[in-house]
Amino acid sequence: MNFDKLERISNVEWKIDTSAGMRVPAIIYASEDLIRDMDDKVYEQVTNVARLPGIVKAAYAMPDAHWGYGFPIGGVAAFDAAEGGVISAGGVGFDISCGVRTLHTGLSLEQVMANQHALADVLYHHIPAGLGSTGHIHLNSPQMKAMLLGGAAWAVEQGYGERRDLERIEEHGCMQGADPGQVSQFAKKRQQNEMGTLGSGNHYLEVQKVVEIYDAAIAHAFGVHLGDVKISIHCGSRGLGHQIGTEFLKQMANSAKDHGITLPDRELACAPINSAIGQSYLGAMRAGINCALANREIITHLTREAVQRIFPGAHLDLLYDVSHNTCKLERHQIDGQVKELYVHRKGATRAYGPGHPDLPPDLRAVGQPVLIGGTMGTASFILAGTEQSMALAYGSACHGAGRSMSRRQAIRQWHGSQVIQQLADRGIVIRSPSKRGVAEEAPGAYKDVSAVVESADQAGLARRVARLEPLICIKG
């Protein structure tokens, strides 16, 4: 990205002043190096977001920002319904509530390494992954409705997952205000055999070891210790979310003119929150969030079953579950006043600081765990929300590494079997139905996740707590 158009506020904060129809400025949080490598499209997209009606304070880009659809991936923006604010299907994305959860295993590194291949095999066979796989659960119409209303709480009622998991999930595992009636029959049909499936692309299940602790006190409160073995799951709302995204993208693009909205880019398709289509999307999108929460809860149940086959009696507690692609109604301080705003996070993680009332009591003193997924060859990070993050970007942080290379470039550069062998030489076991899929997701095709996390920490968006490295990766 060209530095000429940016005003440097600090080493990790850059401002784009309002101009040419922008209602608010745009702020990018990233180091100089990350900005230099950042796609010019991020500039275009974050300034386009700043043009949308009812946007409050600023449009934000996180350190991992890259070219997305309408919004940059790594984009955060809040809208005031009373000021004509909008909700955008593009601003949420196709994979509604795609997110990450991390589980404690209570197992020692020695135990896991002595059974590394057996554990990889049982996880790979027990959890449906990749295109063409089918879940073990098939939902009829009343069950589908109950799932879309209940989220992870529904899954627990059905015997998938444990009740105490719910405290460790955003919205206590159940997004209120979901309206299954706004979810089309097409979307429901796309989901009926997909519950408890991992999906493909950048989705994964990883067994990880904790290799570094940056903040001992917070790590202790999170139950994260050096040498611990954790399991992280990255997936979303599967076909249902994709179909909702596709349908509302079109509807919102078509209706924008009727609402007097000029779209700088069709992908920014949006509608006033206080409009029939805005409300309809809100109900459908919230149902999509519940679908993602239910899906990750079922996969957690399957993971527990798989791990117990190798380690009878193992108990997997949930550290936390975060969502990346959402629009949520939240209370934020704006110029000394508390306002209810619709906060879009597209490829960004909610990162509430210490004391936030939505956090479970045992985490309230230290802030929300912020789980950052890396690649199968590098590292993942656990961070914590900070007090200042609420004022910086509505309590939001980065979500992952972000690609530095297209899928096409990646398969020209690497073969899947070569990537698998190189990782095996470093003690990392990969299981995937597709060699080309592994090549497309090769660690070298992603940005340096450490640099992204360092920028988030320096900017105060979230505080670094621990670094984890992969031992086993199940790739869809």
Next chain:
Amino acid sequence: MGTASWEHFEHKADIGIRGYGDTLGEAFEQIALAMTAVVADIDAVDATTELSIRCSEDSDDTLLFAWLNALIYEMATRKMLFSRFDVEINETKLNASVAGEPIEIARHQPVVEIKGATYTELAVYQANGQWVAQCVVDV
């Protein structure tokens, strides 16, 4: 007259697909092949099961968006891959016969699931006497 063909083009997070043909219908057939090739090797997909797809939109590019999303929906709900496409376009109406087979994970080694067609780089135009249809798909 050119030759019908397809290609992929770069997009940082996802992938662009493009089809070329002498007619609009042929360009739509070719871009559908490009989409299957995102997921698997087309030559490995037998055209044993046939179905028809119809859609109607008031412009060429929104018709392309509808066509790709209809294919994505059939791929997802039938768990199939398609390798043969016969597309007829009459002004705003598309009638297609498509053929393929159910996904076999071991044989097809599907790379990635396509979530949806997007408006990014979505375009239908004529260049050098050929029809071109293109789009970025979210994977």
